[in-house]
Amino acid sequence: MNxxxxxxxxxxxxxxxxxxPIHILGNVQxxxxxxxxSADWIVQHASVNTGDVLGxxxxxxxxxxxxxxxxxxxxxxxxxxxxxxxHENAVMRLFGxxxxxxxxxxxxxxxxxxxSFVFEFERKTRGRDHDELAIVTPMMRKVAAxxxxxxxxxxxxxxxxxxxxxxxxxVYQFGPQGDGTVIAEAKAASDxxxxxxxxxxxxxxxxxxxxxxxxxxxxxxxxxxxxxCPIEPQFSPEGTPLDLSLAVTRAVSPIHLEYLRNMKVRASxxxxxxxxxxxxxxxxxxxxxxxxxxxxRRTAIELLAQFYAYELERxxxxxxxxxxxxxxxxxxxxMMSLSSGEDLVRGFPGIAxxxxxxxxxxxxxxxxxGKYVTLGNAPSESDFHTIARFLNTAAASRVYATDHLISRLxxxxxxVDCCAGILAIPVSRSPRDYIVLFRTEVVRQVNWAxxxxxxxxxxxxxxxxxxxxxxxxxxxxxxxxxxxxxxxALRAAEAIRVTLLEVVLKLSDEVNAExxxxxxxxxxxxxxxxxxxxxxxxxxxxxxxxxxxSATTIEDFSSAIDGRIHALAQAHDQLTQTEWKPVAFRDLLxxxxxxxxxxxxxxxxVEGPTILLAPEAFSxxxxxxxxxxxxxxxxxxxxxxxxxxAVKIEEDRDGFFRIRWSExxxxxxxxxxxxxxxxxxxxxxxxxxxxGHAEMTFELTGMRAEFLLPERFVKVQTEPAxxxxxxxxxxxxxxxSKLSGVAMxxxxxxxxxxxxxxxxxxxxxxxxxxxxxVAEALRIAESNKLVLAVLDVHLGxxxxxxxxxxLEAQKVPFIxxxxxxxxxxSLAHFPAAPVIPKPFTVETLSAAxxxxxxxx
Numbered sequence: 088m089n090x091x092x093x094x095x096x097x098x099x100x101x102x103x104x105x106x107x108p109i110h111i112l113g114n115v116q117x118x119x120x121x122x123x124x125s126a127d128w129i130v131q132h133a134s135v136n137t138g139d140v141l142g143x144x145x146x147x148x149x150x151x152x153x154x155x156x157x158x159x160x161x162x163x164x165x166x167x168x169x170x171x172x173x174h175e176n177a178v179m180r181l182f183g184x185x186x187x188x189x190x191x192x193x194x195x196x197x198x199x200x201x202x203s204f205v206f207e208f209e210r211k212t213r214g215r216d217h218d219e220l221a222i223v224t225p226m227m228r229k230v231a232a233x234x235x236x237x238x239x240x241x242x243x244x245x246x247x248x249x250x251x252x253x254x255x256x257x258v259y260q261f262g263p264q265g266d267g268t269v270i271a272e273a274k275a276a277s278d279x280x281x282x283x284x285x286x287x288x289x290x291x292x293x294x295x296x297x298x299x300x301x302x303x304x305x306x307x308x309x310x311x312x313x314x315x316c317p318i319e320p321q322f323s324p325e326g327t328p329l330d331l332s333l334a335v336t337r338a339v340s341p342i343h344l345e346y347l348r349n350m351k352v353r354a355s356x357x358x359x360x361x362x363x364x365x366x367x368x369x370x371x372x373x374x375x376x377x378x379x380x381x382x383x384r385r386t387a388i389e390l391l392a393q394f395y396a397y398e399l400e401r402x403x404x405x406x407x408x409x410x411x412x413x414x415x416x417x418x419x420x421x422m423m424s425l426s427s428g429e430d431l432v433r434g435f436p437g438i439a440x441x442x443x444x445x446x447x448x449x450x451x452x453x454x455x456x457g458k459y460v461t462l463g464n465a466p467s468e469s470d471f472h473t474i475a476r477f478l479n480t481a482a483a484s485r486v487y488a489t490d491h492l493i494s495r496l497x498x499x500x501x502x503v504d505c506c507a508g509i510l511a512i513p514v515s516r517s518p519r520d521y522i523v524l525f526r527t528e529v530v531r532q533v534n535w536a537x538x539x540x541x542x543x544x545x546x547x548x549x550x551x552x553x554x555x556x557x558x559x560x561x562x563x564x565x566x567x568x569x570x571x572x573x574x575x576a577l578r579a580a581e582a583i584r585v586t587l588l589e590v591v592l593k594l595s596d597e598v599n600a601e602x603x604x605x606x607x608x609x610x611x612x613x614x615x616x617x618x619x620x621x622x623x624x625x626x627x628x629x630x631x632x633x634x635x636x637s638a639t640t641i642e643d644f645s646s647a648i649d650g651r652i653h654a655l656a657q658a659h660d661q662l663t664q665t666e667w668k669p670v671a672f673r674d675l676l677x678x679x680x681x682x683x684x685x686x687x688x689x690x691x692x693v694e695g696p697t698i699l700l701a702p703e704a705f706s707x708x709x710x711x712x713x714x715x716x717x718x719x720x721x722x723x724x725x726x727x728x729x730x731x732x733a734v735k736i737e738e739d740r741d742g743f744f745r746i747r748w749s750e751x752x753x754x755x756x757x758x759x760x761x762x763x764x765x766x767x768x769x770x771x772x773x774x775x776x777x778x779g780h781a782e783m784t785f786e787l788t789g790m791r792a793e794f795l796l797p798e799r800f801v802k803v804q805t806e807p808a809x810x811x812x813x814x815x816x817x818x819x820x821x822x823x824s825k826l827s828g829v830a831m832x833x834x835x836x837x838x839x840x841x842x843x844x845x846x847x848x849x850x851x852x853x854x855x856x857x858x859x860x861v862a863e864a865l866r867i868a869e870s871n872k873l874v875l876a877v878l879d880v881h882l883g884x885x886x887x888x889x890x891x892x893x894l895e896a897q898k899v900p901f902i903x904x905x906x907x908x909x910x911x912x913s914l915a916h917f918p919a920a921p922v923i924p925k926p927f928t929v930e931t932l933s934a935a936x937x938x939x940x941x942x943x
Contacts, residue, residue, distance in 0.1 A: 114315035119336030123203040182383040194382035219387035240271035243395040248273040253372035260368040265289030304359040310377035354378035358392040414582030448524035487511040488572040503528040508569025514587040526569030669699035695736030697804040704800035707776045714765040724753030742798040750789035758785040828874035876901040900939040
């Protein structure tokens, strides 16, 4: 197949050429003559049998005007035809032209070369009684009737053989590395030798020859032993050699002629197959005897070759269209399967199934956000990281495919059983996340047309690669390769890349939007929390300040402050347990009363509709009724067993809700000599905070209070009231002398821990150790014989679960405490134990200790 050494007198840049180049000045083959003219003066000339063609001696033409040898009418006709040249590589063709006006016919080719026009003349061997188009048209229809590459190539080779008369016509397809394979062959039935399926190395037709084939589409060598004539003079008047790249009569290098003789070929023709501007392959024609094909027939041959290229391009376009359809269907299926918002890792099995319908593979892997998941035959994660690092430098956010991975990544030689070839599809903007398809090793036998590793020999042209002398089949087993990835697979992979990138960007946009919503919500919650905390801190500070003014003793002050803060804490617990929704007034009242009326619920009667208090009114009402209950327990009806309290709820016509508090059966009531802070809370809070009304009267038979609440803070509950979460029981403090020993408080807030330790000390515990971390608590549990422990559930970044488990194993009773209103699942893994809210009070701790130690 070698046509490496195209004869041209213009030096060619052969850097990195497959062979050492040979430069030979241009010659003209025996079937033509060539004249280069500039401004109508002949500047260079070559011909065979010059006198026979042009009727003048060879060395007498140079430097003379063209009209000295051709009739003026012929020169004018040629000039007129050249005027129609539309581009740099345009070639003017004229068939059966009476050049001298004497009946002798010539086929003429002309084109521009530098500052000269090159005219080539071939004697017409046939008359004008033939129609090349009529011959080629039915051949084109036969080619068009085929639907696949093999069929269209075989038919085209046969039609070209019928058109040219060559013994053998082959379709030679170039591979991606410049090597080539004979994919179709038409030859005489009597010829037993076949080149079909044989592989030829890239060095047989090196790069510079392939580039020339894209410009000059047909090369004819009518006789490898034919006479040639050199260009005279060798250089133009400007001092440059004549560029014969587009010359149809130029000769070839002696090395190529030797190559053909070694193949026992006397005549050859090569016709380029160009698709989308690139050299796809060649029609290679061989003949055992000299064979001349005239210029007009060669033009028809070019037309047939171009039509064959068009058919290949049409088949490729059909394949592209079908691939686009499959890719669109794949896109739709992938978008549907991932529309639920699941990420690529969770959706990977579905993605893999859809890709398998379009691109055959042996294994597939997804590498996304550092996670590696696979299906089928895929490399280990450590091997894949090696591949991923390679892809980050080689793929550059595009589809990357190879059927010979170890040629690029030798360190993967041990893994050819799973990834001899890979097809990598980036699925993120940055080169780090991929879906990679793997194909296993396929050991196959390649039939070469002779040894492709032919060494350098000393030939007749010096030390260089000499033409191959043997074309016998040379078989080679090729391993460490996979099946090649087809163009269809590559196009589908590109469509998948675009689809998955769209999915990833969509998910990323959704994540970013969700993150922004969460951020905005977090900022709102932080602002709200900050507002509430400041309000609570301000309220507590005011409670402390005002309680101090009205207290007569330290004990009274401590008790008042403790009760009021505890009332607020319970109110907030109830609000958080209901997710900051309206809370039943009866629940608020029950929480305040049950510490004093355990088993005596009939002493307080509530009449009227069940009403719900809005969250913004709940804390105010909790403080007001805490003071009412506390005053009644200390001085009023609830201070004796015979005392009773009636609470009546009514809805006024003007939209207000009226709540009446009436005490009876208690000690005689006298109006207070001074208004304390508790009385101020009862009388002033509702009017000030809720814009309602409050009134207290001190009758001898019992204290009365009446409150009016605006309807925006109250609504009637029409559905059955849900069972309210049972708050902690708060019985009277008891003496727990049996706890005299060592206890432990695990709490990450020092002041709260000190408060809990003081309460335990007041309840009878002799020694209390405090710890703020799990490790510290475990050391205390191991080095002391504990009788009790109080554990805060949440300790900063950790929980007290390990401590609870150790205490359970040691059979030490313990209490769990939390500042969170709702526990959710946070206590699901803790051992069973009493749970109390914070802040701690002597009542809540007493009740919890009784429950914790009840089983001892």
